[in-house]
Amino acid sequence: MNALRSLFFGLLAPVIAVAIAVVATSVVIIASGSDSGVGSFWSIMLAVPQDRILVNIVNQSSMIYLSAVAVAIGFRMNLFNIGVEGQYLVASYAAATFVGAALLPGFVNIVLGLVIAIAVGAAWAGIAGLLKTYRGVSEVISTIMLNAIAGIVVSYFLDKYGVHGGNQVNTATAPESSWVPGWTPFTSADGAIWSLDLLAVLVGVGFWVLLSRTRLGFDLRATGASTTAAVASGVSVERMTLVAMLLSGGVAGLIWMPAYFGSAHVYGTTFQAGLGFTGIAVALLGRNQPLGMVFGALLFAFLSAQSNSLTLQTDISSSVVQITQGVAVLAVVVAYELVRRSRSRVEQRAVARATAPVNQEVAA
Amino acid sequence: SKKSDTSATDASSSASDDICKTADGDGPMIGLAYDVGGRGDQSFNDSAYAGVSKAVEEFDGSCVEGEAEDGEAESAREDRLRQMADAGATAIIGVGFAYSDSVNAVAPDYPDVNFAVVDGYDPDSKANDNVAYFSFAANESSYLVGVAAALTTQTDEVGFVGGVHNDLIKAFEAGYTAGVHAVNPDIQVDVAYIEESDLSGFSDPAGGKTAAAGEFDKGADVVYHAAGASGSGVFDAAVEAGDGMWAIGVDSDQYLTATSTQQPHILTSALKRVDVASYDFIKSVNEGTPDTSYVTYDLTNDGVGYSTSGGFLDDVSDQIDEYASKIKSGDITVPTAP
Amino acid sequence: MSPQQTVAEAAPEVRLSGIGKRFPGVVANHDVDVLIRPGTVHALVGENGAGKSTLMKILYGVQKPDDGTIEIGGEARRFSSPSDAISVGIGMVFQHFMLADNLTALENVVLGAEKLHGIRGAARREFEAISERYGFGLRPDVLVEKLGVADRQRLEILKVLYRGAKVIILDEPTAVLVPQEVEALFRNLSDLRAHGHSLLFISHKLDEVLAIADDITIMRRGTTVGTAVPAETTKRELAELMVGSELPSPGTGESTVTDVVQLRLEGLGLEEDGRAVLSGIDLTIHRGEVLGLAGVEGNGQAELVETIMGMRKATAGRIVLGTEDITGWTTRERRESGIGYIPEDRHRHGLLLDSPLWENRILGHQGERPNSRGPWIDREGARSDTRAIVEEFDVRTPGIDTAARALSGGNQQKLIIGRELRGEPVLLIAAHPTRGVDVGAQAAIWGHLSAARAAGLAVLLISADLDELIGLSDRIDVILRGRLVGEFDPSEVTPRDLGAAMTGGDQ
């Protein structure tokens, strides 16, 4: 019964949110006076994905999920790491440069590449952490600034030390021995599910264990739930801020690694920017819950992948999907707030029933 | 990339009538994968479309279009190309170098389909025998407008505004500077870039205007831009700088798409004939002798050039053409990097 | 003064009849009837949670009654917001002050009443006029953050007068004042009454009520259970009406003090942005001893507690726990070495309101069995131990998965005390352990404290309730402006003497 209720409450919000998003999107499309019309839009979006689309969804959603976890680690203690974007940018470049240099034999090269990605991402996030703990600089502002700085600094180094060719600059290509291709469920033409997508699974499980099973996770959540109470309980907020930022940045560093080792093998043209911001949206959509964010990531990946057909078959721009996503996020946070309130009302009644004072029957 | 090129003498009209919806001839089916911005961007997407629609009409074919999104995944580009191939397209054009990798990945799976990438290149060592890479000698067209600028300036000072400080744009700067100095080594060339790396430099008219205004204030009276959509800001700067102040457009004949207030200030434009390239490619496929590997479009095959709309260059065009022929004959080699 | 002096026959200023108000799970008010005569001080007494504040919020338009009627000067009224109440001459001084620290006194006063005298010169003159008339001695342009408790309260009253209120509600105005300040306040109130205001005065301190009130209404469990006239009632009768039983009084029986020193502070000092908050604090607490700390709020007791807990870093002196010098330790290290902590503000410092009880049991004891093993949280251990606490300390809750927010204040407090005593601490810092808790819970908590003391626990007790201090402590230290200014033996000292020391009145 109790479990049932919490399940109900858990699903209520997302369902409402998605419904609202669907309506909003349809309205926008109608308002834009498209010739193809809402019908064709949804029939394309909701069509059964082709095999290669499925593969893309898996790959994309795992990268998005990593990003979402990175964001959520901060959010869980009310630390708004808007800087995941910059963190995985810097980390991806650093890792790609190192792996491309091929200083070490294949496997070691891979492992160290990942380690470097984590370390650099953490370091970049650490700057914001230090600024907050020692100088009281709001992490919202500092991470936004660091995003901009990351872009400029990376392109500076890429331009200086990268491999120039055909109008393009890339890092040196990773040696074949350091590629991590993946598993091809359908034909090779439909692409492979990158092995390093497993990082997402590992990180997800790790995040869940951290939150629900460890003291560190408890302190993290406590700080988020009530900083003052956490401090009184012996949590050092400075330390937690740093730890959370480092963890967050470390995970951020991994975001693009599946794609890098799986298919790109260079940092450059094919680098996929923007995952950091998608991660924020997905974290909110999944309410910073390990499982919730899985659905969020899948939903976002699904929408983007499906929307690719729009411009081929309709006159509707695929940017409409951004509206769907944005509205979904806003709607879901609102819905969660409402659910939270009704839930605590229900609970107070339960308390009153249990601690039956005289005024009970009057209440009824 | 938000890099903005055009030819599209008919840019504004091409946005409206839509051949890929109407045409259904049984000639070749062409896939046209646009870069971000898509058809109607008054830029190289439109230019490509112009070439394609010419071909479609001429060979009684049909076409299918797809458009890229900002920050889309590599897989999205691949999927777009595959969808076109699956739809039966026999000639697929990827507009913009961003398609280089995706075409390289897709082409081997469709040996019977011919691909082309504008500004493209083969990212790996394995050559693809069903892919053509158009490379445009932007440095040559820039050289010619550089000459035009040098012949026009009264102050012996001219300017250049780049959108983003990357290799592609550096080639424009190099050619331009060379052209200017070919006429008169003493002319000073002010160089400014809106952004170092951030592609927003191609969509920041305010930045373009500030940078250009800076050069006009310093004493330049001709400013050439290779800054995509930021270019409109450069034109505005010329307008504000007043009479006798010139701006030079890029990629397409921007005189044709500029506003009436801007037109009197647009000396010329460095042309990049994506439409020619696209048309030639489809033609070659249709004739069963498809272009493959690198196809350079330069002055020799009218792949690049400069525009004369507005007639501001009428009395110097002969001199410019001389330089052009020298380049064709190889007497002049234009640098590709500053 | 006696009722006869006041105009007895005039129409009632305020008549509340059949007021009812329900909150999820609670009936805060039902069938409440109150009648206030013009120009009188009307006292409303009742234990915590009896529904007094709720009733007042209804009268002031903050909350809408579910049923019942409000009559002001014989006219029925419906209030949809405080401004409606204000417009018919009702003013309220809240239990927790309603002031914006970063605004000036004047700004706080004119806020919402700009129509009266604007927000400039005229308003300032009015402000000063009132301050003069009642001898508040307030200046308009000081930032409120610079004001002490008593001044803030005067400012609150001035706010009400500025709006020309006829009826003034004061919700537990004396809770934060020492006897001397209380007397000053009462002088102000008598003035106001003399000027023809009617005052509604809430308190559970019965001697105060008897001292100032003309009429008394008693509430219990959300409803009015009777009225009384001071001249004809005794403290005892009131108390029985209030709780339906004898008021428990704090007491701990014979001393269990040992000569083992558990906590020793040596010249402890704390400076914050150049200001000395604490200086030269020397004190010792022995095992089995309760040391009471008396002081007017804002004299450093809160800071002292937080310094001992390590939430603030001492800038001078040493803190010695048993034999260990813990001056440099973190809060966590201190807690793990056996310091229990009952914070002053349970909602901000004691609980995670939206987390279940069992997680709240872990809070503050993350590092201890049965809550955790090494770096891992031991859910089962924590849960079963929480059940035990709920049993032993009679926490009224449907289960340990209930969110702490849903519990009543008293039950929240019982949970906290259970949690802190559970780990057999060697030292307990108890700040206002029974604040906002009803009588039943109060007695229980006193019981637990003295039991632990008998078992050898050393306790530092901070309380604004002087009777509680005197009742529970073996020794009482008085803190004033960050210094210890005197030590008293509870068996001799009276609240008045303490009050004098707390305000420096005796020097």
Added chain:
Amino acid sequence: MSAPAPSTTTPTGGPSPLAQRYARARTKGWLLVLGVLAVVSLVRIVSGTDDITSEATLRAAILAACPILLAGLGGLWSERAGVVNIGLEGQMLLGTWGAAYFTYWYGPWHGLLGAALLGAIGGLLHAVATVTFGVDHVVSGVAINIIGLGATTFMAEAFFSDLQYGGPRQLTGLDPLPYVTVPGFSDAMVWLNDQGWFLVSDVAGFLAALSTKLSVFTILIVLLVLLTSWVLWRTPFGLRLRACGESPSAAESLGVNVYLYKYVAVLVSGAFAGLGGAFLALVSASGFVTNQSGGRGYIGLAAMIFGNWTPWGTVGASAMFGYTDALRLRSPEAVHALLLLVALGLLAMAALRGWRKQWVGAGLFGVFGLAFLLWYLLTDTVPREFTGLTPYLATLLVLSLASQRLRPPAADGLVYRKGSVG
């Protein structure tokens, strides 16, 4: 524990202590401005880069500062009412679209209204989420930025593709707003500016910038600043609004409709951000481009923060951003001179702190100051790649040096629920 002191007043109602405090603040402000100008002038002469106070540079700086300032003022309005608004970026984007659309069909003045309207709609979303539903302010702001970008991109493709001078991602050739040049005065100032005299020429340059080719929109913005500081600090309305940001429960206990004021504040906030977008599309350049704001909304927020939640502070900070941005675009070489400027500024702060015996601060400022001084002395250009970093590094630097001394509204960013009084 302030002992009750006898109230000090002149019954004749002379200048109140408060008024005096304001006055002192004003004079201090002017002295500061003058001091900064003096230092700048010094740097100009020492480094011999006239461009750093040339009329043209300053005019460009003003242009660059305006959108940031508008965003900052927007932030000020909502945060003074206790609502953090990082949705500014998204609201600004909506503004660019609104300005373009309405200007194209109805002319530039309607364009302004359209921008304000679209921005306000963004604000409304934020208000509904944060005020009515008590959603975390940052969370809601992030969502609004996503929507803002998506909506403008989509609406541009939907509505601009087929217009003349239009495309799926741009709409150029919009009618400009009128300019004003003060005849005579302008030329005089330009002439003075060219003389290169200490301070005089610099001040002249500033006045010239203000009197030459000045868009009426810029004038409007100045009025908006004055209006903002007057409304928020001099009117009952403003008092109530600020009270909602300092202590909403106190405000509600006095009959202030807290939700109403928060709504108004956030709507105004959105409208200001929208106007910032309009400035980009109509004045900074005569056209709309997708994603035109390019982070200026965030910069505006930062400007408001280290303007310490005051209008004039925000003006100062925005000016700094606009100036560095203009300088790096116009004459990257001149950015080098800024190093000296920064160095001197920091050292001055260090001296001040030292004089106040705040050794830690003094030390920090001193170290940074010397670092910049060395950088200036040991190099003669700033690598072009790095000039782009200026605004971001400046933000981090200033915040990391000043954060402790900033004073946000007490209830800023806190969710408030009706009826939680007492």
